[in-house]
Amino acid sequence: MATTTAPPPSQHIIASPKVQKLLQKLHSASEAQEKSISQLLFYLGRLARYYLFNETWSAGADQHMRDKFVSLEPNKCQFLYLLARSIGARNIVEAGTSFGVSTIYLALAVGQNAADPQSNLVAGAEGMTTRGKVIATEKEPTKAARAREHWKEAGSEVEPWIELREGDLLETLRVPDSLPEEIDLLLLDIWTPMALPTLEIVRPKLKRGAVVITDNTAFAKPLYEEFLEYIHHPGNGFKTLTLPFSGGLEMSIYLP
Numbered sequence: 001m002a003t004t005t006a007p008p009p010s011q012h013i014i015a016s017p018k019v020q021k022l023l024q025k026l027h028s029a030s031e032a033q034e035k036s037i038s039q040l041l042f043y044l045g046r047l048a049r050y051y052l053f054n055e056t057w058s059a060g061a062d063q064h065m066r067d068k069f070v071s072l073e074p075n076k077c078q079f080l081y082l083l084a085r086s087i088g089a090r091n092i093v094e095a096g097t098s099f100g101v102s103t104i105y106l107a108l109a110v111g112q113n114a115a116d117p118q119s120n121l122v123a124g125a126e127g128m129t130t131r132g133k134v135i136a137t138e139k140e141p142t143k144a145a146r147a148r149e150h151w152k153e154a155g156s157e158v159e160p161w162i163e164l165r166e167g168d169l170l171e172t173l174r175v176p177d178s179l180p181e182e183i184d185l186l187l188l189d190i191w192t193p194m195a196l197p198t199l200e201i202v203r204p205k206l207k208r209g210a211v212v213i214t215d216n217t218a219f220a221k222p223l224y225e226e227f228l229e230y231i232h233h234p235g236n237g238f239k240t241l242t243l244p245f246s247g248g249l250e251m252s253i254y255l256p
């Protein structure tokens with residue numbers, strides 16, 4: 001399973017040919033960036049700066065990443081889509097949206113869950129509702145603009161199911177009463193120092209059994225030290241496992 005290239009999305013997800021084509025185009029662009037020597041050196045440099053200077057992130061790193069997709073690989077995105085479908089996720093928070101690639105998969109899943117009258121996993125006390133959304137978050141205005149363009153291009157299967165909060169998520173997710181009462185899934189695909197603060201903001205709204213997916217927890221383990229300590233601490237209510245995707249993908253279930 002530890003490969004970065006997966007079969008074309010069409011084998012795993014329900015989406016129109018237009019959306020499939022868009023996803024393949026976006027993944028190819030992201031993969032080309034990620035496979036470049038300069039990007040590899042950037043990641044190794046981050047680890048070196050951590051060991052030498054205890055530096056987890058920097059303004060220079062932000063600058064370097066401003067034009068990078070850093071999208072989740074296709075197989076991780078497909079896994080997220082299937083996971084969201086299997087748990088009937090209606091309300092998803094995505095920490096780190098970039099150019100909006102993983103968001104497209106999450107939005108497809110939420111839209112399809114909301115439209116599925118057979119799903120017995122999504123009926124609330126008030127009966128079936130047709131709503132749901134992915135709350136996407138991006139602090140870089142140029143990235144947020146590109147994400148919006150991609151969702152517009154994807155069209156009605158995707159765009160209506162996304163609410164983008166532009167700005168620092170430490171502020172945008174903290175707006176009082178602005179999160180759904182119950183969050184089914186949280187994706188943490190963000191710079192490592194942001195993972196724990198984001199989880200702490202969202203945790204009060206996680207429903208019992210909610211899933212938290214965190215990218216790259218094996219490759220960047222030293223940078224995730226505090227987050228991993230928190231998620232493994234029995235008092236915090238998570239059961240967690242590192243799945244053997246490239247770089248490690250943490251799957252944590254909230255069972256307080």
Ligand SMILES: C[S@@+](CC[C@H](N)C(=O)[O-])C[C@H]1O[C@@H](n2cnc3c(N)ncnc32)[C@H](O)[C@@H]1O
Binds near residue numbers: 095096167168169
């Ligand atoms: C790894 S990328 C997300 C990739 C995306 N999930 C995908 O698969 O297509 C992480 C993103 O988080 C954004 N980010 C970092 N710190 C943030 C913050 N405090 N608030 C909002 N976004 C932030 C970065 O600008 C970057 O675009």
